[in-house]
Amino acid sequence: MDRTAESSGESSAETFAYATSGSAGHLSGRPELTCYAPSDRGLPEVAFIDFRFPTGGWSTHAVTGLEVAASTQPAGAHHAVDYEIAARLTEREGLLVRRPGLNGTTRWAGPYAGRVLSFSAAAVERLAEAPIGKIAFAADGRDLRACRSTWHILDALACAHRDDPSPDALLIESLHLAILRSVVAARAPGRSAAPDLSASQAGRACAYIREHLDREITVSALAGIVGLSEGYFIRAFRQTTGVTPYQYIMRERVGRAEALIRSGAGSMAEVAARSGFTSASAMSRTFRKLVGRSPTGRTAGRRA
Structure with a gap:
């Protein structure tokens, strides 16, 4: 992430610019990164980020690809998250899908931790086998079991990176694909x-x-x-x-x-x-x- 004093629209205070495979924006502060794993082989332009903000703050998002994000706050932790963007799948699970073209802001009160798998537009098109403009992503409020499944795949991805400094490429690719499939509402025509x-x-x-x-x-x-x-x-x-x-x-x-x-x-x-x-x-x-x-x-x- 690059530090910048540029105003982000939230305030004129110093902020941090960021760019991932699927989005760019500004953060109110620099997060603690448990894991930052951009892929340099296999699937193109995919990054996994496990993060924590020690205090309340905000982030803006301009999404060009696709991002699947999940809160990892401990049960009962005191925090509140306000999503201005139309991206929430289920508030109970704290799971979000940020779709292509999405622009918005996330705010949180108190410490906040989570995980994000970020896909570039090219990666989404390659793996979903369709132009990004023709892909139907899962609708908000879908079945809670599907949300839990996606959350568990993100957790498995975090464990794979935590347990092995050089995790098996096939495992990482398979988890990336599983998460993408979990948020694509329908397969490409003809398959x-x-x-x-x-x-x-x-x-x-x-x-x-x-x-x-x-x-x-x-x-x-x-x-x-x-x-x-x-x-x-x-x-x-x-x-x-x-x-x-x-x-x-x-x-x-x-x-x-x-x-x-x-x-x-x-x-x-x-x-x-x-x-x-x-x-x-x-x-x-x-x-x-x-x-x-x-x-x-x-x-x-x-x-x-």
Whole structure:
């Protein structure tokens, strides 16, 4: 963010200018950033921001792309937020969608914390497979369960960045796409609601995964191999295999790691690298999530 003494329309006091992938405006003060993660690979021009303002203030927004924002204030925290913009989905969940062309102001009283996933217009068009002017975004007051689902995906994105300095690119891409799909009211015309990969497409995708398991695998690479867009590929892969590409790859990596550990192929760090994990600790977390044990615990349990 750039500091500026320019008047923003709110007051003549010193303010801070900001620009994200999907919007620009002014802030009444500089926020504390728990996480600022602009994407430099995979999905184009997408930024995730986890922030906190220690005192009351305001922000202005001029949205050119799309922003999905959620409050992360603790339950019962004393704060009030006044949204002048027509962007609130549900006040109970504190979840907002700032659509293209939106101009407005947000004010809050007392400390305020939240998360924002910001998409450029080009990213929205690429991932939604339609010109931004023809995309129907979710209406205000939609089903509360859908709002909760979006909030939980934002939370998973925060956890991914917090737990690993270099989170798996495929996981981050998948979460970005999941959030975008959650706020798009309808898919682009001509796309099936439940697409399938052909046997040839599925075979090429799975072969690529096996051959590149020890390297970074992205949604865009997999989609390009079978000639589909990223969003369509994820839906088709899940429809065909029953799991998302990320889930499939994690299972394959766990299987390879187990085989390497059983054969005594090296240290945990070497096994993690050869299986495609960013570190031994990342491998251990994945084992616990998928099988409920550490990598060595899993092997010991099988030998017992």
